[in-house]
Amino acid sequence: MLLLLVALLAAETACAPGLVRLSVIVPADPAITEQCLPVILPCVELGVENVRSSGLLPGREIQITFRNSKCSSTTGPLAAVELHNQTDAFIGPVCDYVIAPVSRYSGVWKIPVITAGGQANHFQYKDEEFPTLTRVMGSYRSIGAAMTVILSNFNWKVVGLIYHNHGLNSSKGNSKCHFMLATVFTALGQSSMHRSFNDSATPNDFKNLLLLVSKSARIVVVCADPLTVREILLVAEELNMIDSGEYVFFNIELFNRNLTTKPWYVPTDTAKRNERAKKAYTALLTVSARTPNSQSYLNFSNEVKSISKRRYNYTFGPEPLSTFVTAFYDAVLLYAIALNETLESGGNQSDGMAIARRMWNRTFTGITGEVNIDSNGDRITDYSLLDMDPVTSEFKIVAHYIGIKGSLEYVPDAKIHWAGGRTTQPSDVPECGFDKSLCKTMPVYAILTIVLSSVVVVLAIGSAFIYRHYKLEAEIASMTWRVYAHEITHFGKFKGSMHSLVRKGSQQTVFSEDCVSLFGDLRGQMFMPTAIYKGTQVAVEIIRRSRIELKRPLLLELKRMKDLHHDHLVRFYGACIDPPNCCLLTEYCPKGYLQDILENEQIKLDWMFRYSLMHDLIKGMAFLHHSDIKSHGNLKSSTCLVDSRFVLKITDFGLRSLRETAGSMEDSDSYAYWKKMLWTAPELLRLENPPLEGTQKGDVYSFAIIVHEIVTRQGPWANLPEPSIQPRGKSPQFNHSEIVEGVKSGGLRPSTTGICCEEELSALMRRCWEEEPADRPDFNTLKATIRKLNKDNESNNILDNLLSRMEQYANNLETLVEERTADYLEEKRKCEELLYQLLPKSVASQLILGQSVVAETYDSVTIYFSDIVGFTSLSAESQPLQVVELLNDLYTCFDSIIENFDVYKVETIGDAYMVVSGLPVRNGLCHAREIARMSLALLAAVKSFTIRHRPNDQLKLRIGMHTGPCVAGVVGLKMPRYCLFGDTVNTASRMESNGEALKIHVSPFTKEVLDTFGTFELDLRGEVEMKGKGKMTTYWLLGEKKVVSGDTGLQQQQQQVLQIQPPPQPPFTPGSIPRFQSNLATPTSKSQANSNHKAVTATTPLLQGDAA
Structure with a gap:
């Protein structure tokens, strides 16, 4: 009859307008599960009738199609594949291994799946795998939550778990009890003792299980079918676990099977075993899905039973229907409500995804009362706690677990009866422990051992405190936070400095007072002094104190500041307490102060x-x-x-x-x-x-x-x-x-x-x-x-956020780039000026343009060499710093003088000074005159030069000069130098080394050129043996004749030999010239010369008479 009805209903037209098609896929055989077609179909039909009579879906008829899933992971999905083009929603399946593939397929087909099964935890992942699945009986997780609250209410923490599961080789997979108690195990912190048994377990197996669990638990949670639970309790009674009153058993029975009658009674068993079972059940508390006790629910249960008997030849027991059955009535009602709302909002009946979302996160009134569906599409389930009344021997509800509140509410006037005649609840742990170790009497040696151990522990703790105290004092005394002044170095000048740097050439301070402002906008911004500490840029907070007294509270606070680290606290690097450089060093944050950012409208x-x-x-x-x-x-x-x-x-x-x-x-x-x-x-x-x-x-x-x-x-x-x-x-x-x-x-x-x-x-x-x-x-x-x-x-995405912020600062960065470009051009100009001082301008220009400098031959140049007579002994008698100061003062003076002549300083090596004229720019024969006049000026300046650390000593300059051809070019890529090559260089050096103090030694070739000018006074020295040259006739340069102009405009030369007497000028002292902070003998600008020193120029008439 059932198969005939299924065939007739399946043959109806599936595409009629205004037709809502529901497909029920559940097992047809009641032996497989209580949620079978003869039980489910009456609930679905009554739900459809309620929707039709209430006008919830006006203008639409509901068609029901059935398929037998056989609880098979093959048959069930095939039925769904067959029906998916002819249905609007699936009611069921109920078996986990059928729900999984059907729900996955339905997510692709966008067909809602509404079931009272599928309580395994894996079905909670809706978005990833089951987007259209709605569970009207919730999840096993709610059972775990309910058990946790119930056990906590009795202050029970140590629990054992015994449950039925299919064998390892079974094609059925894990049982519902396995999934159910897995949630309890997880909810209890995964610390409970748990054991399972399969379908072939015997009473002896149950005995071994109970003995094993009793070694670690007094509270035992059991999950199995009613007859198996009865067998387990009979074994517990045999082991005296009931009469002792020390054990409590929990049975999780979701389908209310025989709970309102006498589950301990089995008509086919003996009277003696039934009596033993009755006593054993006094130690059992049952957790079941909450069933309404209203008259309307009882009427509905009776009507379902009647339809099932009349249409499908299925007979129910006397107990009310389980909510796991009547939930399918609520499933039809929930779908109708969601479909109606979808249609009213302009949606489509075929849009199963939208309909499913309208079923979630809502509350409605069903046959079981108020139904709460959470935002994940799962019902928030209530459970009842039942205890057997020893008078009537029937189970009665003593408390309800309210899922939406997460609390346990007792039924008024109801109380729990404890086994073994106890009036109070048993403890979850025996007073002496499970192994009786807590109640053993201790022998004397054990007491002594404990006392000695206690003394050792106290001493160890005391030693630890003492060690910690001394360690703290040592850390305080070590002052790891201390920073010394020499460790803080000056940071380069930043735009926006509040204080100007010290003048170039003066000594730098310990830390920079340069300050950096946020985003380059200086107007109205605050500044922070910065410095470099151990290679890291740090912020400097100056302490306005002449002296800091280091007392213990301050030392302790400094240590705590040094040890304090957090991502949102500025790191404290340390403190400098060296007067006058007292300061605090903290982490430098380049974006500046929050106040600056907030007040910057850009x-x-x-x-x-x-x-x-x-x-x-x-x-x-x-x-x-x-x-x-x-x-x-x-x-x-x-x-x-x-x-x-x-x-x-x-x-x-x-x-x-x-x-x-x-x-x-x-x-x-x-x-x-x-x-x-x-x-x-x-x-x-x-x-x-x-x-x-x-x-x-x-x-x-x-x-x-x-x-x-x-x-x-x-x-x-x-x-x-x-x-x-x-x-x-x-x-x-x-x-x-x-x-x-x-x-x-x-x-x-x-x-x-x-x-x-x-x-x-x-x-x-x-x-x-x-x-x-x-x-x-x-x-x-x-x-x-x-x-x-x-x-x-x-x-x-944090990357998107950061990119968005970076775009907000783009305008500020453009302005900053313009300012930095101007700074770069200024620094480039300074570098070029410095290069022009290191190399001849024509040569430096070629290098700047990236051109190679080709060596060039010059037919006639004059080369000047000089050194200081007695410099070796003078250096030996002086401190190194004094020697440096002497050469720095002398060459600063020389550099200021040679700027007035057409000459080029080649290099200085120690006390040697080399100058050339006639290259790189040729000047005819004027090179000899320029060198001669420069030599006279330098000689005059030396005679008035004062040695800073030996003011009474006369500095004795020895000069040699020679004229001839040479080759000049740039040598080297790193630190390139402009060098002269040729015999003329060697001869000029020999002229200097064979000369005398405070005299100018001139070669015959130079004399020949100077004679062409007719203004220079030279004196024959005679023949001098030159190394590598043989004998050479040389001369002394004494001075230059003064040129007198007549009234007729004709220039006449009047020769008058003057005694060696330099023109009136203030004595030259090194203190009048600023210290030159650079490499020795590096050329400097004229502005760095002594402003009080009168430079000896080419027009200064000098004669060198007395020295001859």
Whole structure:
């Protein structure tokens, strides 16, 4: 008859307009499961009839199609494949291994699947695998939650689990009890003793299981069919586990089988075993799905039983229907409600995905009462706790587990009867322990052992405390935080420096007072001094003290600051206590102060970034409040920094006795004095001597003011309330002192009216600046609130967020690039000028253009060599620094003189000085005259030169010069040098080495050229033996004749030999020339020469007579 009805219904037209097609796929054989076609179909039919009679789907008829799944993972999915083009929703399947593939396919077909089965945990992953699955009887997880609450209610923590499972080689897979107790095992912390048995288990197997579990648990949870549970309890009674009253058994029976009758009674068993079973069941508590006891539910149960008997020849027992059966009635009703809402909103009947989502996260009234479906499409299930009444020997409900509340509610006047005649509940652990070890009497040696062990432990603990104390003292004494002045090096000059650097050539200070501003915009921005410490750029906070007294509290605080590390706290590198360079070194954050960012209108801050700043600030303060520092005391937007990764970091905490030295000297009438108090809590303002370190509740108040700044971006207290307390004649705008007084007197706060932010954020600000400190939340609470407000952005791609922020700063970076380009061009010009001093200008220009410099031959040049007579002995008698100062002073003087002549200084090596004229730019025969005049000028200058460390000694300069051809070119790629080659160079060197002190030795070739000018006075020296040259006739250059112009305009030469007498000039002293901080004999600009020293020029008439 059933198969005939199925065939007739399947033959009906499936595509009629206004037709809703439901396909029921469940097993037909009641022996497989209680949720079979003869049981389910009456519930579905009654549900369809209710929908039709209530007009829930006007204009639509519902057609029901049935298929037998046989609980087979093959037959069930094939039935779904056959019907999926002819159905709008699947009712069922009920077996897990059928639900899994059918639900996966339905997700692709977008067909809703509504079932009272599928309670395994894996079916909770809706979005990934089962997007259209709705479970109207919830999940096994709810059973785990219910058992946890029930056991906690009795204060039972140690539990054993015994359950039925199919064999390892069974094609059925794991049983429902396996999946069910797996959730209980997980909910109990995966610490319970658990054992399973298969279909072939015997009473002897049950005995072994109980003996094994009894060694570690008194509370035993059992999951099996009713007859198996009865056999297990009979074995427990045989083991005296019932009469002792020390054991409690829980049975999880979801289908209410024989619960309202006498499950212990089996008519085919003996009377004796039935009596034993009756006694055993006194130790059993049963957990079952909650079944309504209303009259309407009883009527519905009777009607289902009647239809099942009449149409499908199936007979129910006397107990009410399980909610696992009647849930299919609720499934039809739930689908009809969701379909109706979808159609009313303009949706399509075939859009199963939309219909499924309308079934989720809702509450409706079904035959079982109020049905709650959570946001994951699973019913929030209630359960009942039943106990056997010893008088009637029937199970009665004593308590209900309310799933939506997660609590256990007892039935009025109901109580639990404990086995073995106990009046109180048993303990989950025996008084002496499971192995009786807790009650053993201790022998004397054991007591002695314990006493000695205790003494050892006490000594060890005491030693640990002593060691810890001395270790702490050693760490304090080691002063790992200390930074020495020589470890802090100067950082290069930054644009936006608040202090000019020391003049070039003077000695540098220990740390740079250069300051960096945010985003290159200097107007209205704050600055931070920076320096380099161990290769890292650090921020420098100067301590305005001439001396710091290191007492233990300060040393301890410095150590704690050094040990404090957090992502949102500025790292403390150390402190320098070397006067006058006392300072604190902290982490440098290149983006600058939060106050700068907020007040810079060019920087766009979206709400995600603002919440991120607030969250960073909260995390930093929460960590600070739980550290040894305890509180900040000076929290404001100007003590919050932003690093290169846009992470907010808090600074200016701790070491308040050092930091407040400068601030304590501020005038009470100054602008800065009142402005810094805008973030201070009212209770601190009222104190005459508030604590320097502040309070934690005061920090929360300061945080609220900063949040207001972040929201308004107009500075602190930008949005003031209406000045109802404004004094007469005053401006409606408060000044800083009035604001502080208003806060101090109570009541004045920034206005949150009209600001653009969420109401929750406004409420948070108002809570944080409550007048009573105890009413303000702590930072852990604030962290949860901000995370909730920013929940939509927490899962966003952080890379996209960072890229968005980088785009916001693009405009500022363009301006910065322009400024840096101008700086680069200026530095390039300076480098070129320096290169022109190192190399001839024509040669340097070729190198700058990347051209190669080809060596060039010059037919006639004059080369000058000089050295200092007795320099070796002078160096031996002087300190190295004195020798350096001597050469630096001498060559600074020489360099200032040779600038007045057409010559090029080739190099200096020790006391040797080499100059050439006639190259790289040829000057005819004038090179000899230029060198001669320069030599006379240098000789005159040397005679008035004073040696700084030996002022009474005369510096004896020896000069030689020679004229001839040479080759010149650039040698080397790194540090290229312009070098001269040829015999002329050697001859000039021989002229110098064979000369005499304070005389100018001239070769005959140079004399020949000088004679062409007719102005130079030379004296024959005679023949001199030259190394490698033989004998050579040489001359002394004495001076140059003075040229006198007549009235007729004709130039006549009047020769008059003058005695050696340099022109009047102040004596040359090294102190009158600035120290030259460079490599020795490096050319310098004329501005660096002694301004008081009169340079000897080519027009200065000099004769060298007396020296001959």
